[in-house]
Ligand SMILES: Nc1ncnc2c1ncn2[C@@H]1O[C@H](COP(=O)(O)OP(=O)(O)OP(=O)(O)O)[C@@H](O)[C@H]1O
């Protein structure tokens with residue numbers, strides 16, 4: 627595995643890459659969810675390129691940018707075992723040599739809803755860095771997790787609207803045996819919070835089986851007063867208005883103590 631820290635090292639490694647190139651972009655603190663993306667990439671592509679970068683641009687003031695777990699040595703060991711060919715681990719100075727970029731990707735009105743409403747500037751920051759990493763890594767295919775469902779939708783929209791020659795693949799959410807969606811932020815949770823956090827997956831599962839999903843989901847959150855619900859919404863699978871029948875998507879976000887978690891599930895409305 628080649629570890630590239632600079633743009634120049636990445637350019638050399640990328641120039642030597644053979645066949646179809648897959649990219650998996652992460653903020654590090656790798657877990658089984660990331661490993662699943664890497665497995666899917668390894669199964670499809672000739673060259674697997676992993677990026678590890680905690681992107682300051684997508685954190686609002688007061689969010690957990692400084693506190694976000696940074697475990698590069700352990701991440702590189704996981705990457706090596708997963709068969710990664712190239713790991714790109716830039717610093718903020720390497721990604722943003724001019725400091726804050728003057729130009730950012732505008733995610734449009736959808737970027738100000740749900741995650742964008744609670745995290746102002748989040749999707750401007752995500753799409754800007756994803757676009758930059760696409761330019762630097764020039765992948766044929768890119769893998770993103772359904773755990774960050776709205777992010778996956780926004781990236782698909784950017785690839786479509788900017789005519790980027792990249793296939794985007796979504797990977798189903800990997801969960802703990804008790805249902806909790808794996809997330810790097812789970813490591814912030816104290817044992818009692820870890821237990822309370824189960825309300826996200828529980829509410830989604832109960833709601834998905836009911837005829838009144840939003841009411842049932844919100845009622846389930848009321849059983850866990852330590853958890854503060856941000857949103858629990860029904861959309862169509864493309865994040866459009868809720869359908870009356872057929873395929874839909876339930877999305878939720880909640881605060882468990884000082885930790886904000888998200889989750890979502892597919893729903894089939896009778
Ligand atoms: N449980 C999971 N199942 C599948 N994919 C996941 C899972 N968790 C994260 N991913 C995907 O891994 C990629 C990198 O995500 P990231 O590094 O932000 O990890 P994360 O666990 O989502 O961290 P955070 O706690 O910051 O949300 C994204 O495409 C994300 O959707």
Ligand SMILES: CC(C)(CO)[C@@H](O)C(=O)[O-]
Nearest residue numbers: 651652653681752755774
């Ligand atoms: C896509 C991403 C790597 C951009 O920083 C990040 O938002 C993430 O890890 O999901």
Ligand code: BAL
Nearest residue numbers: 653684685752774777
């Ligand atoms: N997991 C998506 C990136 C973020 O929450 O900042």
